[in-house]
Amino acid sequence: MLRFRTDLPLDRDTTARFLPWIIGFMVYLAMIAATVALLVDHVTQRWQRDLSGQLTVELPGIAGEDAAQRKQRVDAAMEEITDTNGIVGTRLLDEAEVKRLLQPWLGDQADQLGVTLPDLVAVSLQPDIRPNLSELAARLQEVSPGAAIDDHAQFNAGALNFLRTIEVLALSLLALVLIATAGVVAFVARAGLSIHRRIVEIVHLVGAHDSYVARQFQAQAFRYGFMGAFIGSLLAAATLLSAGVFAARGAAPMSAAVKAFEPWMIWPLALIPLFAVLIAMVTVRLAVLQALRRMAY
Amino acid sequence: MFDGVAVRYGAGPEVLRGISFTLAPGSFHFLVGPSGAGKSSLLKLIYLGLRPAAGRVELFGRDVSVLKRSDYPAMRRRIGVVFQDFRLIEHLSAMDNVALPLRIAGVRETDIKRHVPELLSWVGLKHHLDALPATLSGGQQQRVAIARAVISRPSLLLADEPTGNVDDGIGVRLMYLFEELNKMGTTVVIATHNEGLVGRFTHRQLRIAQGTVKLVDPSGQAVAAEEHSEAAYAAEPEPQESA
Numbered sequence: 001m002l003r004f005r006t007d008l009p010l011d012r013d014t015t016a017r018f019l020p021w022i023i024g025f026m027v028y029l030a031m032i033a034a035t036v037a038l039l040v041d042h043v044t045q046r047w048q049r050d051l052s053g054q055l056t057v058e059l060p061g062i063a064g065e066d067a068a069q070r071k072q073r074v075d076a077a078m079e080e081i082t083d084t085n086g087i088v089g090t091r092l093l094d095e096a097e098v099k100r101l102l103q104p105w106l107g108d109q110a111d112q113l114g115v116t117l118p119d120l121v122a123v124s125l126q127p128d129i130r131p132n133l134s135e136l137a138a139r140l141q142e143v144s145p146g147a148a149i150d151d152h153a154q155f156n157a158g159a160l161n162f163l164r165t166i167e168v169l170a171l172s173l174l175a176l177v178l179i180a181t182a183g184v185v186a187f188v189a190r191a192g193l194s195i196h197r198r199i200v201e202i203v204h205l206v207g208a209h210d211s212y213v214a215r216q217f218q219a220q221a222f223r224y225g226f227m228g229a230f231i232g233s234l235l236a237a238a239t240l241l242s243a244g245v246f247a248a249r250g251a252a253p254m255s256a257a258v259k260a261f262e263p264w265m266i267w268p269l270a271l272i273p274l275f276a277v278l279i280a281m282v283t284v285r286l287a288v289l290q291a292l293r294r295m296a297y
Numbered sequence: 298m299f300d301g302v303a304v305r306y307g308a309g310p311e312v313l314r315g316i317s318f319t320l321a322p323g324s325f326h327f328l329v330g331p332s333g334a335g336k337s338s339l340l341k342l343i344y345l346g347l348r349p350a351a352g353r354v355e356l357f358g359r360d361v362s363v364l365k366r367s368d369y370p371a372m373r374r375r376i377g378v379v380f381q382d383f384r385l386i387e388h389l390s391a392m393d394n395v396a397l398p399l400r401i402a403g404v405r406e407t408d409i410k411r412h413v414p415e416l417l418s419w420v421g422l423k424h425h426l427d428a429l430p431a432t433l434s435g436g437q438q439q440r441v442a443i444a445r446a447v448i449s450r451p452s453l454l455l456a457d458e459p460t461g462n463v464d465d466g467i468g469v470r471l472m473y474l475f476e477e478l479n480k481m482g483t484t485v486v487i488a489t490h491n492e493g494l495v496g497r498f499t500h501r502q503l504r505i506a507q508g509t510v511k512l513v514d515p516s517g518q519a520v521a522a523e524e525h526s527e528a529a530y531a532a533e534p535e536p537q538e539s540a
Contacts, residue, residue, distance in 0.1 A: 007397060009388040202384050206398040207374035
């Protein structure tokens with residue numbers, strides 16, 4: 001497969017024999033790292049978009065208040081919210097929804113605890129217009145004492161920071177893997193040049209340019225790079241498909257990550273093996289040309 | 298053209314010194330002298346395998362001291378060299394070894410497949426086209442090396458002991474090949490310590506002894522340097538190059 005006629009017996013080098021497997025492993029790691037980076041970036045963007053367009057207003061219950069007074073207070077608060085510039089929608093959560101949201105803290109027996117549940121208002125914001133929340137908070141205090149606005153900023157910032165860290169780590173790993181690939185390929189090329197020094201001298205003496213010698217190493221890098229890229233891509237695809245199947249059945253964060261995978265993501269991932277082959281060829285050319293310039297012949 | 302050239306390996310003593318001579322285009326010279334006299338070093342200077350420690354070497358009208366690395370291939374393609382140790386590429390067949398200069402020069406495979414077997418046949422290796430050097434005798438390897446040196450019809454042919462491993466019959470036959478090339482305009486320099494062989498031909502000699510070179514005619518008389526023209530090299534057109 002992919003045999004080229006060369007004057008240098010590069011295929012016989014023991015140092016080069018493992019190159020397809022090393023490149024394959026690097027491509028595998030790079031594809032996994034890139035998939036993680038893509039998924040995290042996609043989830044982060046979607047999450048950021050969803051949360052930045054919403055906030056929640058909590059209207060705590062007031063002791064001794066009857067149902068009519070409560071409704072009047074909540075209606076007044078809803079009116080204040082609706083009148084605020086930058087707010088495009090409000091929805092009062094029904095009691096079942098509130099209980100479900102508070103279930104992690106109050107458990108299933110919230111009714112028996114004698115706790116007055118707050119009223120929660122889900123507020124939709126107009127994109128690109130930030131409402132004056134401090135002014136709204138002051139107005140809400142007047143109609144519904146203890147009202148609190150949760151714009152998810154604190155949670156949002158912490159979670160986004162965490163996700164961005166994962167993304168940066170994944171991208172750093174990707175860059176390191178590509179640099180390591182280039183380093184290994186350059187080392188193997190220099191070793192090959194050293195092993196075949198005598199033949200390189202002969203081809204120089206019969207009139208070969210440095211680029212003629214470099215092309216022979218490039219041809220080998222292309223062949224081994226292609227084989228490595230094929231092996232790495234295959235293993236990465238198998239790993240990602242298996243992970244997808246298991247994660248889809250797993251806990252919420254994992255299944256969310258799997259669901260975040262979109263068909264367009266295949267294209268940047270498919271570029272990685274091609275990029276690895278390109279890196280191998282360019283690195284070999286530069287390494288060989290640099291080493292040849294130091295040779296007497 | 299050599300003018301006051303000296304050769305030294307590393308920090309060692311000068312193995313050649315004060316070398317001055319001119320090889321006219323189309324000339325035929327024997328380079329003679331005892332083993333270790335510096336014949337190979339002199340050839341190395343000519344095929345750009347060595348830089349002079351002092352003096353000036355001019356090749357095809359160009360001062361080699363100002364040549365860039367990228368200029369070397371074009372110059373070397375005009376020089377055919379038969380090395381004393383043959384320097385064949387072990388994993389390539391006789392056919393591929395001889396084809397090497399043509400492939401490097403970008404000659405078409407159809408032409409290579411026509412010319413290379415013809416030449417190998419001429420040097421008596423018709424039935425060894427696919428043979429690896431290790432399976433050939435010393436004499437056969439030498440003939441492959443000679444075929445590789447002459448396949449691209451060089452302007453200058455250098456041969457270091459080209460008949461050292463062949464019997465007299467083949468040795469003379471090879472010398473006739475060199476003379477044929479010389480008649481077609483190739484400048485030929487044959488380094489040998491075989492005085493018997495030299496005596497059978499009427500060519501001038503570069504006699505090398507004690508680090509210096511003396512130009513003599515076939516009778517052994519010194520030849521004045523002025524008798525050698527160098528102008529023709531400068532006028533000689535360079536061949537088209539393909540990387």
